[in-house]
Amino acid sequence: MSLYVGLDVGTQSVKLLAYDPSLGEVVATVARPMQLVSHDDGTREQEAQWWVDGIVACFAELGPALRGRIRAIGVSGQQHGFVPINARGEVIAPVKLWCDTSTAAECEPIMAAVGGAAACIALTGNPILAGYTASKLPWTRRHRAQAYAELDGILLPHDYINFWLTGQRYAEYGDASGTGWLDVRNRCWSRELLQAIDPQRDLAALLPPLVPLESTFTLAPRIAALLDLPAEVQVSTGGGDNMMAALGTGNVAAGRLTMSLGTSGTLFAYADHPVVDDDGRWAAFCSSSGGWLPLICTMNCTVATERMATLFNIPRGGGEALMAQTDPGAGGLVMLPYFNGERTPDLPNARACLHGMDLHNTTPAHFYRAAMEGATYSLRNGYDAFTRAGLSFDTVLLTGGGSNSAAWRQLIADVFDLPVKVPTQAEGAAFGAALQALWAAQRGQGGEPDLAATVDAHVRFDDALSATPDPRTVPRYAEQYRRFLHHLSEVGPLLRTAPSPPQGSEQ
Structure with a gap:
């Protein structure tokens, strides 16, 4: 029967979970540990290639029989990271992560440019915090000028994995709201915040389009061959790890x-x-x-x-x-x-x-x-x-x-x-990503239109652990x-x- 994969690209590891909805069972879980670059100035970084290598290793461990049953993939990613890419789609600097505090000094100037924290919240719904993506851009402009000059795309970690899988740049509202420049009330990019980050550059032109929840994209042929997956595998929108954990916990x-x-x-x-x-x-x-x-x-x-x-x-x-x-x-x-x-x-x-x-x-x-x-x-x-x-x-x-x-x-x-x-499934983020992939793929073929209904049908709880x-x-x-x-x-x-x-x- 068909399998639906959730990938969770975290700080400590990359995890793969394969779910069989006909059985209501997770049939495989695989993980690979991740390195972390850490310095006393608050730097916390990873190389995007490490995530890719981890994903390739996880799929290889599944074995050909399971790989051949995969129909769709959903990606969960650690929030707030900044993956800079050039016009050729190449990552041009290490990825600054959610836990990186070396950019903290950039937060106040961004908020001051729009009138302070209260004005920032009025514009987008959130202040600019040290972990958010927003502060990482001016830091990069100051400290990695060449990379900033080459910058042609601004992606979050899960956006980048979607891009690697499909060759398409796209974003979704959940993870995007952790950047600091999404207007969460109106679900659109805030041009005022983007201008506050860099008044000399049109950053909006570097952002991926925000796509509807039900969107799916076909796995790129090169990646299908690399991972030994069926050519028709679909990739859903995915989301940040907290958003996918919400799905995975019901x-x-x-x-x-x-x-x-x-x-x-x-x-x-x-x-x-x-x-x-x-x-x-x-x-x-x-x-x-x-x-x-x-x-x-x-x-x-x-x-x-x-x-x-x-x-x-x-x-x-x-x-x-x-x-x-x-x-x-x-x-x-x-x-x-x-x-x-x-x-x-x-x-x-x-x-x-x-x-x-x-x-x-x-x-x-x-x-x-x-x-x-x-x-x-x-x-x-x-x-x-x-x-x-x-x-x-x-x-x-x-x-x-x-x-x-x-x-x-x-x-x-x-x-x-x-x-x-x-919940019986401990890997909430990976499971949530798998459920989103299941829903999006089946919806595209006339299946259940309501994501919540799909989640409620598959998330189960351990009665022995209730209180x-x-x-x-x-x-x-x-x-x-x-x-x-x-x-x-x-x-x-x-x-x-x-x-x-x-x-x-x-x-």
């Missing part, structure tokens, strides 16, 4: 909140209208399913529990027993888990704090619980911003490494007072969350200042 209707418990924490939701915050407290993205995808990121999630595990030599998986030894509230401990600074709330210079220690709660178990609770309260703080904007939710769709913890699943259910569901709020502990966590907010309010002014360097260090 977040295609109002009321569903996807939460990812990784090193950082992420909350995003489907909306049928633009959800823009005048203060820029969340990313006002478009979805890749025809709607919008407001997204909140916290910088410290599993990093908090991992730090406690390292500090107390807690073995892998040992945190579950420690959680069982302690009660909600961690014996009065409150952790503000800002080990990496924080984005939500906006405290980039913050450091982690632990409050309420006494002679009885200074145990590994209490510290571990305080870290898990603190990371969860940080996510709840972002959730509250969503609800104040008028969004409402009836379900949490949980993904990421933290979702493997039964204690954390129950904690989420209790703190948010919502049922928690965990429901416990009425005995929900109010206890609510009280502890109020304490967390109180501490954040009181300590927040101190956390807003840059930390002093250690005595004796260079100034």
Whole structure:
């Protein structure tokens, strides 16, 4: 039977997932690790050729029988990267990634050129943040002048892989909204922002066209031969990794909140209208399913529990027993888990704090619980911003490494007072890309016109991993969350200042 492939081009790896919709099963997953160029100035870069090499290796590992059954491919890519190409379609510089902060100084001048952050949000729905694509262009103009002079195309990582697969330059609204120059309300490029980035050049002429969601493109003959795939394979529009993860977790209707418990924490939701915050407290993205995808990121999630595990030599998986030894509230401990600074709330210079220690709660178990609770309260703080904007939710769709913890699943259910569901397919972004490819290919042959219906028909959840709020502990966590907010309010002014360097260090 036919197979549909999702490619996820991430920072750490390239992944391939092959899905058989007739069986409702993923029949193969293959991955290749990626290198990362990292420097002390905040540089985080990769070579686009590394992604291509990884994709070629992944398809080779599938074997000819599986390759011959592939009918369509969807691509998920890490957001915000800048892939510069020349008139011949060649990549002319290393790709600056979403996590590159070497371009941070370029953000304020761009926003100042349109009247400041508030004016920028009024124009596009988002401020210009260091990770966004916008700041990478003036940086390239200053530091890689030859590449900038040769620039003939501006592509995002997933756009580039689509270009490599098909020979066609095209973009879609979800990933494009992470550039900083897409007007998310009107779903079009903002000429004002593009002019602010470079008033001497028509950057709009270098951008790929924004194509409809249902568009498909035929695999280029050269690539079909290289990958040993059928010549008629179609490539869908794809999208950014968060947008594809929304599809892969079933977040295609109002009321569903996807939460990812990784090193950082992420909350995003489907909306049928633009959800823009005048203060820029969340990313006002478009979805890749025809709607919008407001997204909140916290910088410290599993990093908090991992730090406690390292500090107390807690073995892998040992945190579950420690959680069982302690009660909600961690014996009065409150952790503000800002080990990496924080984005939500906006405290980039913050450091982690632990409050309420006494002679009885200074145990590994209490510290571990305080870290898990603190990371969860940080996510709840972002959730509250969503609800104040008028969004409402009836379900949490949980993904990421933290979702493997039964204690954390129950904690989420209790703190948010919502049922928690965990998708059976852990590779949400790759699976979402495969589902988009399935829908687009079948729609082109008279199949289901509604992407959400296709997603709901194929995304399944593991009942054994679900959690429901416990009425005995929900109010206890609510009280502890109020304490967390109180501490954040009181300590927040101190956390807003840059930390002093250690005595004796260079100034």
